[in-house]
Amino acid sequence: xxxxxxxxxxxxxxxxxxxxxxxxxxxxLFARKHxxxxxxxxxxxxxxxxxxxxxxxxxEGMRWLGLDWDEGPYYQSKRIKxxxxxxxxxxxxxxxxxxxxxPEEIQERKNKAVxxxxxxxxxxxxxxxxxxxxxxxxxxxxxxxxRFFVPDGKTTFRDLIHGEITFEHENIEDFVLLRRDxxxxxxxxxxxxxxxxxxxxxIRGDDHLSNTPKQILLYKALGAPIPKFAHxxxxxxxxxxxxxxxxxxxxxxxxxxxxxxxxxxxxxLAQLSWSPGEEKEVYSIEEMIDKxxxxxxxxxxxxxxxxxxxxxxxxxxxxxxxxxxxxxxxxFLKKDNLWNxxxxxxxREWFFSLINLLKDRCRTLKDFIISARPYLSDDFxxxxxxxxxxxxxxxxxxxxxxxxxDLEPLHSFKANEVERVLRQxxxxxxxxxxxxxxxxxxAVTGKPVSPPLFDxxxxxxxxxxxxxxxxxxNYLKN
RNA sequence: GCCCCUGUCGUCUAGCCAGGCCUAGGACAUCGCCCUUUCAAGGCGGCAACACGGGUUCAAAUCCCGUCGGGGGCGCCA
Numbered sequence: 314x315x316x317x318x319x320x321x322x323x324x325x326x327x328x329x330x331x332x333x334x335x336x337x338x339x340x341x342l343f344a345r346k347h348x349x350x351x352x353x354x355x356x357x358x359x360x361x362x363x364x365x366x367x368x369x370x371x372x373e374g375m376r377w378l379g380l381d382w383d384e385g386p387y388y389q390s391k392r393i394k395x396x397x398x399x400x401x402x403x404x405x406x407x408x409x410x411x412x413x414x415x416p417e418e419i420q421e422r423k424n425k426a427v428x429x430x431x432x433x434x435x436x437x438x439x440x441x442x443x444x445x446x447x448x449x450x451x452x453x454x455x456x457x458x459x460r461f462f463v464p465d466g467k468t469t470f471r472d473l474i475h476g477e478i479t480f481e482h483e484n485i486e487d488f489v490l491l492r493r494d495x496x497x498x499x500x501x502x503x504x505x506x507x508x509x510x511x512x513x514x515x516i517r518g519d520d521h522l523s524n525t526p527k528q529i530l531l532y533k534a535l536g537a538p539i540p541k542f543a544h545x546x547x548x549x550x551x552x553x554x555x556x557x558x559x560x561x562x563x564x565x566x567x568x569x570x571x572x573x574x575x576x577x578x579x580x581x582l583a584q585l586s587w588s589p590g591e592e593k594e595v596y597s598i599e600e601m602i603d604k605x606x607x608x609x610x611x612x613x614x615x616x617x618x619x620x621x622x623x624x625x626x627x628x629x630x631x632x633x634x635x636x637x638x639x640x641x642x643x644x645f646l647k648k649d650n651l652w653n654x655x656x657x658x659x660x661r662e663w664f665f666s667l668i669n670l671l672k673d674r675c676r677t678l679k680d681f682i683i684s685a686r687p688y689l690s691d692d693f694x695x696x697x698x699x700x701x702x703x704x705x706x707x708x709x710x711x712x713x714x715x716x717x718x719d720l721e722p723l724h725s726f727k728a729n730e731v732e733r734v735l736r737q738x739x740x741x742x743x744x745x746x747x748x749x750x751x752x753x754x755x756a757v758t759g760k761p762v763s764p765p766l767f768d769x770x771x772x773x774x775x776x777x778x779x780x781x782x783x784x785x786x787n788y789l790k791n
Numbered sequence: 792g793c794c795c796c797u798g799u800c801g802u803c804u805a806g807c808c809a810g811g812c813c814u815a816g817g818a819c820a821u822c823g824c825c826c827u828u829u830c831a832a833g834g835c836g837g838c839a840a841c842a843c844g845g846g847u848u849c850a851a852a853u854c855c856c857g858u859c860g861g862g863g864g865c866g867c868c869a
Contacts, residue, residue: 324869359868416867432793434865458867475796476808484794484865492867499869523795523864546797546862553861581803588804592817611804614862618802621819631832674831703829750828762830 317349319514321375321382322503324356325367328564329374331617332518332548332556335582339545340516341380342583342605352510353385356503358496360390374565378575379598387510389502396497399505399535400459400490408534409490411457412439413450434486435460456493461500461531463487468526473514473543473607480526488527504528508537516543516607519614543607546586546614556617563617572645572677574633577626585615595628623676630681631673635665642668645682651689663772670764670772687758688773695788699761703751710789712742713756716749717782726775728767735767753778756785 321337323329329337344351353375357363372386389396403409412435419435426433440462442450450457463486469479490501497505507515522544532539550560557563568578580595588611589596589604596604630638639657646652656664667688675681687693695704719734735753739746750766757778763769770778 322869326869356869362868412867414867419867427792430792460867472796478795480795486865489867494867496867498867503869518863519796520863521869524869526795544796549862551802555862584803586803590805592805594803594818613797615804616802618819621803624819627831699829745828747828754829760829764830766828 315513317344317347317513318352318511319344319349319516320352320354320385320507320510320512321380322354322356322506322517323371324359325364325371326359326362327367328566329371330556330563331565331568331582332563333371334374334378334380334565334578335548335585336516336518336545337375337380338378338579338582339587339610342602343514343516343607344383345602346605349513350383351380352387352512353382354387354506354510355385355389356499357388357390358393358499358502360496363390370564370566374569377569378565378579384510387506389497389506392502392506393496395509396501396505397491397495400497400501403461403490403534404459406534407462409459409461410440410487412460412487412489413442413454413457414438415493434484435488437487440487458489458493459491460487461490461527461534463527463530468529470525470529470539470542472522472525473541474610475522475544475612478522478525480523482526482530485527485530490531500524500527500531504531504535504537507540508532508535512540514541514543516545519544519547543610545610546612548585549614549616551616551618553614553616560617568622572679572681573622573626574629574641574678577622577629580625581622584621585617586611595625627676630675630678633672635668635672638668638672639665641678642681642685645678646685646689649682649686651682651686653689667772670768674762674764684758684760684763687760691777693759695755695759696761699755699759702761703755704785704789706748706752708744709748709752710786712738712744712749713752713782713786713789715742716753717779717786720775720779720782723775726771726778728765728771731770731778732767752785753782756781 319340321333321340323333323337341351343349353372355368355371357368368386375382400409404411422436422438423433439450439460463482465482467479467481469477471477488500489498491497506512525542525544529539548556550556552560554560565578569575576598579598579601583596583601584594587605587609589601590609643652643657646656653660667685671681671684675684716735716738719738720731723730723734735749736746739749751761754763754766754769755761757769757773773781
């Protein structure tokens with residue numbers, strides 16, 4: 314069987330957004346599933362709007378998601394000559410023609426037609442030139458574009474997701490292949506490159522569906538084999554409009570920076586439109602490759618709703634072990650100046666117990682950093698809501714010093730030992746253990762919520778527990 | 792305006808191609824209860840959908856037609 318070759322061909326006129334990332338991801342899954350090749354191509358023929366900075370960001374986003382490519386990146390801007398040669402060849406074969414019209418002239422004619430309520434497509438003014446007119450125009454205008462001659466008839470193809478689709482050629486105008494400045498348009502460069510790199514399957518967004526017949530016509534004109542097409546439904550925002558900047562930040566790297574794991578994002582994106590058809594929510598990359606099939610992709614537009622991503626991310630974080638989480642946690646701690654190299658050396662064991670203590674309760678890695686702060690630094694404040702809820706009891710300022718006295722002689726600061734001491738004190742004083750527990754939680758973490766308190770105290774240690782309790786007593790007295 | 796795609800709980804979806812097993816399943820979200828020192832997690836339960844109208848058929852979420860809704864395209868952007 315022929316090798317399967319697919320490609321992702323972003324245009325570096327913007328960052329890699331979730332829609333593009335999902336398209337890349339489906340291409341990647343398809344290639345990996347069939348032991349094919351995943352090729353990366355940068356469509357930078359729009360010189361004015363493309364930038365190297367954007368290209369870098371796109372590659373970074375793909376690497377973060379784990380979408381590695383087998384060939385490329387190829388840059389279209391380096392292949393201009395080649396596109397020009399193909400266009401000239403079509404001219405020689407009578408399948409394309411020179412167009413001397415300026416965009417302004419065309420716009421004028423179009424406006425007129427539209428004003429008269431008529432349907433407009435390019436009027437083939439330059440196709441029907443007499444030899445004399447042509448000569449005159451050649452002399453008078455230094456620039457000319459090349460247009461494809463769209464023959465009569467219709468084009469039918471079988472889309473791998475949508476099924477059979479037909480377009481009548483009367484609805485397709487003689488589109489431009491080469492602009493007046495000699496740069497190729499998208500239709501030309503995409504077909505030439507897919508042809509030359511032997512692309513067998515074109516998997517892209519639905520926004521390209523109506524471009525497909527034009528491109529098939531081009532393949533035919535070039536005598537090139539026509540690849541299979543699969544068009545993915547576009548992701549919509551919660552207002553059911555096409556996802557855009559209006560819906561907030563949708564750059565893939567934004568999610569990395571907000572503390573989402575690549576695997577969570579991968580699952581989330583893959584499961585917008587695709588379902589392996591079983592009652593399972595979280596998959597490993599290997600499982601997704603194994604189960605992937607274009608036939609299971611839904612045709613209708615999914616809506617971008619972050620609640621599921623949050624859930625996926627929190628489940629993944631709590632399932633991962635400290636070892637796996639370490640590199641991510643380290644990166645985020647560094648940003649907040651909370652990282653210390655000893656956490657992966659002499660204090661590694663302690664640090665891992667901290668990760669294990671906190672990981673069940675965070676949605677993102679950012680949440681992790683917020684809850685980790687009191688364990689790594691003395692620089693934290695009392696949460697106002699927690700003060701209101703747990704520190705208003707007047708008895709606390711007399712009770713807490715007694716607890717401190719109980720804790721001071723302890724040799725072992727194991728959770729069950731500390732718990733025994735605290736509960737005994739509560740019983741002796743005739744108050745609920747909860748009163749001590751909540752106040753102590755506020756003392757050591759500053760927050761009204763935390764993992765089970767005695768586990769927290771064990772990780773924080775005796776010295777810090779006592780000094781923070783003393784600090785709280787002072788605070789209560791003032 | 793013209794062309795193309797599409798329509799199952801609020802959301803992601805299973806079921807549709809090969810009609811009966813569907814009083815439509817799961818998950819997220821949400822609500823309630825249990826667990827509990829807090830918050831999560833977990834367990835149990837609730838709310839909640841076949842867009843609408845015609846056909847075909849003994850039988851339709853599943854097949855056909857139409858209507859309506861949503862999306863995309865109609866660039867010398869990609």
